[in-house]
Amino acid sequence: MDKLNEILLNYADVDEIPDSASFRKDLGLSSFDTACLITEIRTVMGISLEPADFIKCKTVGALKDYLNTK
Amino acid sequence: MIEKILPDGSKVTAFPISIPQQFMFFMSAQYGAKYPVNNIGLCCFIHGGADLEILRDALYEAISRCDTMRLRFTPDEKYKILQYITPETEMNIDIIDMSDIPLEEAKLKLQSISREDIPTYNCEIHKISLIRFKGNTDGIFMRLHHFAMDAYSTGVFLRDASEIYLHKTKGTAYPKPMRPYLPVLLQELQYINSPQQTEDKDYWFRSLSEADEPVFTDYMLDNRLTQQQKKNPSQRFADIHSGSPEAGTLIFSMSEDESKRILSVCEEKQLSVCAFLSMGLRTALSVFNNNETDVSFKMIVNRRGTVAEKKSGGIRINYFPMRSIIPGDMKFADAVNEISLIQNDIYGHCSLSFWDMLIERHKSMPSDAKPDSTYDSIGLSYQPPTEHIQLGSSPDEVIWFNNGASMIPLYLTIKHRTTDGGFDFIFEYRKDPDPVYDLNIFFTKLRGALLAGAEDPDITAHVLLKQLKITDEERKGKNNG
Known part of the structure; x- marks a missing residue:
């Protein structure tokens, strides 16, 4: 999941991204950011990720767990 | 280079x-x-x-x-x-x-x-x-x-x-x-004539041409489409760009408490704030247009997803048609999610130029449509809060001055105030025809829709439209003015 952290650092202006970070509150991602992020995860990681599934993952850790099941 | x-x-x-x-x-x-x-x-x-x-x-x-x-x-x-x-x-x-x-x-x-x-x-x-x-x-x-x-x-x-x-x-x-x-x-320049541009053109052509023709919904009480339909009853687009671009500004502020109610319901239900506000806007348009279920407006997208895009200056705005068809029995929160899906779809294809978009739009418009005939009366831009750093002894206040001209008849920007985070609704309107009375009524419907949706996300579109119905007094005020 190092790749996911690398992608997330392109979207949030922080030094590190803890698994407990929430996308909206802690990383400050808007709906546009989220749409771009989903596209980049799909393209770079080759994983199919639907917006509805992304929304269910409230934290970075939850997204990692979800992507591990794919 | x-x-x-x-x-x-x-x-x-x-x-x-x-x-x-x-x-x-x-x-x-x-x-x-x-x-x-x-x-x-x-x-x-x-x-x-x-x-x-x-x-x-x-x-x-x-x-x-x-x-x-x-x-x-x-x-x-x-x-x-x-x-x-x-x-x-x-x-x-x-x-x-x-x-x-x-x-x-x-x-x-x-x-x-x-x-x-x-x-x-x-x-x-x-x-x-x-x-x-x-x-x-x-x-x-x-x-x-x-x-x-x-x-x-x-x-x-x-x-x-x-x-x-x-x-x-x-x-x-x-x-x-x-x-x-x-x-x-350079990334922006590489997009021109790229496979992604071709894909975006195809996307917009498909989504605009395969659907039924939209219908114009107005923010003016004297609906301009209804007037133009006297000549052509089957017309669904309107011509509203004829006046001078001279513009004025009307700002309506929603209180900090009311704004917080909207933000907390978005947080609690995991709803997109932009889609929530869009639902409010489309509801107000529906109220002004005989409870029309098919509503379009221009979505102004500030295409900044990555930190590099956000912190490199420049301009990245683009305009897109945002159409939603919300049946009367749909719940407010479900409609917000529906709008969110449409917006996510648009975000995936939002680098196409406005001109290319217009060309794709006109391919499916009736032959009597003029180059600036439109289905959208309003352009909406939502600016998510950016943390403002206070310099003085009490919260700084940022005032934006109108440049005196507007490229489109009505531009609504929804921003968070730097002082308390509450929403400001900034209407930049063309003065001809004068929409000030109409916009005052329009904002009461928009505000009413947002607060009703925050109060009860399960309220259906039908019940909401009934609550927000334009009163005779409101219409009379226009005629008396």
Whole structure:
């Protein structure tokens, strides 16, 4: 999941991204950011990720767990 | 990348302009100096005052960190216009004393400066002044050129300058670096004629041509489509661009408490704030158009997803048709999610130029449609909150000045106030025909829809429309006015 952290650092202006970070509150991602992020995860990681599934993952850790099941 | 010799004989590395810049370039040429659509005017009022010498140093430092605050343009035979970055600014940030005149008078002066024509070629295009106002208030006044900056990049620049000032005066952490403009610009230029552009054209052609024809929904009580249907009863588009671009501004503020109610329901139900506000807008349009279920407006997208896009200045706005069909039995929250899905779909194809979009749109319009016939009466832009750094002793207040002209008949910007985070609804409207009465009623419906949706996300569209019905008194007021 190092790749996911690398992608997330392109979207949030922080030094590190803890698994407990929430996308909206802690990383400050808007709906546009989220749409771009989903596209980049799909393209770079080759994983199919639907917006509805992304929304269910409230934290970075939850997204990692979800992507591990794919 | 083009080697360009400037009129003074110096040589620079120049670049063509991006798609959003081409749009502004075209609009500016169309309206000319009389209507300065390129101007962005704003003032950050610092209550309690600031050390203006240190603030001036902080602004110079922020300019050195933001490439598009040092951007210049030069005419070119082949490309019409090229852009280049100067390594250092020649801007002179002056300190103006307005403390001897009332604050309202000072604001009028700044408003007037915001409407002055800005020269575009081979010179500084931005102007910053520091101002001493009456009553221990200082201000950072900026008149920026819209070819190089938009509202978002202006906010980011202001925040950077504020953080530098606080670092100098209070020893707080120095801000993280800004990002270079050129890599982001080159990415924009590479999009032109790319496979992604072809894919986006296909997407818009498919989504616009395969659906039934939309219908125009108006914010004016005297619906312009209804009037135009007297000539052609089956017409569904409207012609509303005929008036002068002269514009005024109406600002409606929603209280901090009401705004928080909306934000907390979005947080609790994981709803997109932008989609929630869009649902409010489309509900108000529906109320104004006989409870129409098929509503379209222009969505103004500030295409900044990555940190590099957010912190590199420039302009990245684009306009797209946002159509939603919400049946009467759909619950508010479900409609918000529906709108969110439509918006996500649009975000995946939002680099296509507005002109290409219009071409795709017109391919499926009836043959009697004119080039600027439209289904959208309003353009909506939502600006998510950016953390504002307070410089004074109480929250700073940022006022945006109208440049006196609007490229579209009605532009609604929804912003968070810097003072308390509450929503401001800024309607920039064309004065002909005068929509002020209509917009006052329109805002009560928009506000009513948002608060009802926050109060009960399960309320159906049908019940909501019934609650918000235009009263006879409201209609009579228009006729009496």
